[in-house]
Amino acid sequence: MCTSLTLTTADQMQVLARTMDFAFQLDGEVLLHPRMFQWTSEADGKEHKAPYAFIGMGRRFKNALFADGVNEKGLSCAALYFPGYAVYETEAKEDRKNIAPHEFVTWVLSSCRNLDDVKDAVSSLAIVEREVKLLGTVTPLHWILADRSGKSIVVEPVEDGIQVHDNPVGVMTNSPDFPWHLTNLRNYIGLRPGQFTAKKLGELTLSAFGEGSGLAGLPGDFTPPSRFVRAAYLKEHIKPVSGETEGVAAAFHILSNMNIPKGIVITEQGEDDYTQYTAAMCNHTGTYYYHHYQNRQIQKVCLFHEDLDQPELKSFPARAEEAIHSLQL
Numbered sequence: 221m222c223t224s225l226t227l228t229t230a231d232q233m234q235v236l237a238r239t240m241d242f243a244f245q246l247d248g249e250v251l252l253h254p255r256m257f258q259w260t261s262e263a264d265g266k267e268h269k270a271p272y273a274f275i276g277m278g279r280r281f282k283n284a285l286f287a288d289g290v291n292e293k294g295l296s297c298a299a300l301y302f303p304g305y306a307v308y309e310t311e312a313k314e315d316r317k318n319i320a321p322h323e324f325v326t327w328v329l330s331s332c333r334n335l336d337d338v339k340d341a342v343s344s345l346a347i348v349e350r351e352v353k354l355l356g357t358v359t360p361l362h363w364i365l366a367d368r369s370g371k372s373i374v375v376e377p378v379e380d381g382i383q384v385h386d387n388p389v390g391v392m393t394n395s396p397d398f399p400w401h402l403t404n405l406r407n408y409i410g411l412r413p414g415q416f417t418a419k420k421l422g423e424l425t426l427s428a429f430g431e432g433s434g435l436a437g438l439p440g441d442f443t444p445p446s447r448f449v450r451a452a453y454l455k456e457h458i459k460p461v462s463g464e465t466e467g468v469a470a471a472f473h474i475l476s477n478m479n480i481p482k483g484i485v486i487t488e489q490g491e492d493d494y495t496q497y498t499a500a501m502c503n504h505t506g507t508y509y510y511h512h513y514q515n516r517q518i519q520k521v522c523l524f525h526e527d528l529d530q531p532e533l534k535s536f537p538a539r540a541e542e543a544i545h546s547l548q549l
Contacts, residue, residue, distance in 0.1 A: 221485070221493055222300040223447045223478040226366045226390035229467040230460050236296040236366045237471035237500035238288055240277070241480050243491040244355060248277040250508055250521050250536040251284055253330060255292075255528050259283045263318035263348035270330035273528035275508050275521060277499060279354065284533055286325040290501035290508060292523060293333040294368035297325050299361050301394050306360035307379050308349040317341075320350035321361045321377070334367040338375070339384055347377050364392040368503045374398045391452045394444035401448045408449050411438055413457050442485055447478050464502050468509050471500045472518065482513075512538060 224238035240246070255273045260266070260283060276289020288298035299322075312318040319327045324347065332338045351358050362376040364387065372387035376397055385398045389405070392398065412434040418427040438453060439446035454474045461470045475498050485493040499510040506523030521536045 221394055221442065221444065221447075221480070222298070223451050223475060224298045224300060224364045224392045225451050225455050225471065225474060226364075226370075226372045226387075227455065227467055227471050227474075228370045229464070230462040232370065233464050233467050233505075234294070234366060234368055234370050234503040235464075235467045235471050235500050236290070236298060236364070236372075236503065237468075237475055238298040238300070238364075238498070239475050239478055239480075239495045240287060240497050240499070241493060241495050243487045243489070243493045246279065246287075246496055248279055248287065248497065249538065250275060250510065251278045251280070251286070252521075252523070252526050252528075252530075252534040252536070253284060253286070253289070253326065254530045254533070257330070257531075257533065259323075259326060261318060261323060262320040262350045263323070263346070264312035266318070268327070268330075270327075272330050272333070273523065273526075274329040275506065275523045275526075276325065276329070276501075277497065277508075277510065280533065280535070281354070283323065284326065285322055285352070285354070286329075288499060288501070289325055289329050290503060290506055290523065291329040291332075292506060292528060294503040294506070295329060295332055295334055295338070295365065296367070296501045296503050297328055297363055297365045299325055299363050300392060301360060302362040302376065303360045303395055305395050305397050306362065306377050308358070308377055309346045310349055312348050313346040316346035317344055318346045318348050321347055321359050322350075322352050324361065324363055324375075328363075328365070335365060335369065335371055335373050338365055338373065342375060342382055342384055345382060347382065362392075362398070366390070366503060389452050389455070391448055391455060393448040393451070396445075401445065404445055405449065405452060408437065408453070411435055411453055442478075442480055450477060451475075464505060464507070468500045468502065468518075472498060472509075472511075510538075
């Protein structure tokens with residue numbers, strides 16, 4: 221389970237933010253993937269080099285595995301679980317560029333500049349069923365992407381092939397598919413920040429118990445449909461903000477309503493499904509902000525403060541007690 225959203229500030233700074241909710245302990249760290257860094261696809265064994273550097277949360281293996289990130293051209297991406305709906309190719313295709321599902325973030329952020337690039341590149345892409353050795357399973361995924369234009373798209377591999385949807389609300393969670401979530405929002409068009417006025421029922425005058433009556437019916441559970449509605453409402457009605465710091469702070473405040481503490485959601489295997497980290501990426505400055513479950517201080521790493529042509533991946537371990545670079549909220 222995960223929740224993601226985009227946010228545009230009054231001065232047109234663009235932010236993509238997400239929670240990472242998972243039962244398996246991922247132990248991610250912020251990694252810099254430099255320009256022209258060579259990696260080998262697990263889908264067909266072919267080597268890849270691409271021109272753009274990016275930074276994001278990942279794990280080092282033979283290839284680095286990234287859950288999200290932002291690149292030097294201002295394109296950002298986050299992978300979210302899509303169980304019961306994700307459908308992949310069973311074998312690599314000779315006439316396509318082949319990648320494993322868990323390689324999508326690496327592939328798209330190292331090779332695409334913006335959403336138009338993504339739409340063009342996806343048309344010749346094959347996402348091939350390959351297991352993540354760390355998890356021992358094929359990960360069912362879909363992806364939300366944003367760029368400096370303020371627009372967003374969702375990429376979903378389904379039975380009919382890879383579908384690219386424009387994202388008019390800038391929100392995504394998990395299953396069902398994205399068009400279903402948009403339709404479901406129609407059930408909540410009565411939600412509003414204002415209060416209900418008093419109403420007479422016969423001789424009895426009824427009034428709200430207190431503030432917040434306009435939100436009666438806003439779903440509060442942690443299922444993907446409920447988190448989608450909650451995130452869409454909060455994003456739509458949060459007070460406008462200006463500047464990168466305020467934009468990132470607003471995104472963290474919204475996503476705090478989707479954070480899952482340990483013990484609240486238990487999987488069928490008896491494991492805690494909880495929010496391991498929350499992150500926000502600024503498309504204009506290439507800055508990655510994050511905090512982990514045990515350390516709520518927001519830390520940041522800026523892509524453009526690094527050597528983007530260095531030969532190897534670079535890691536930025538989080539400080540357990542204190543962040544050198546932090547955002548004070």
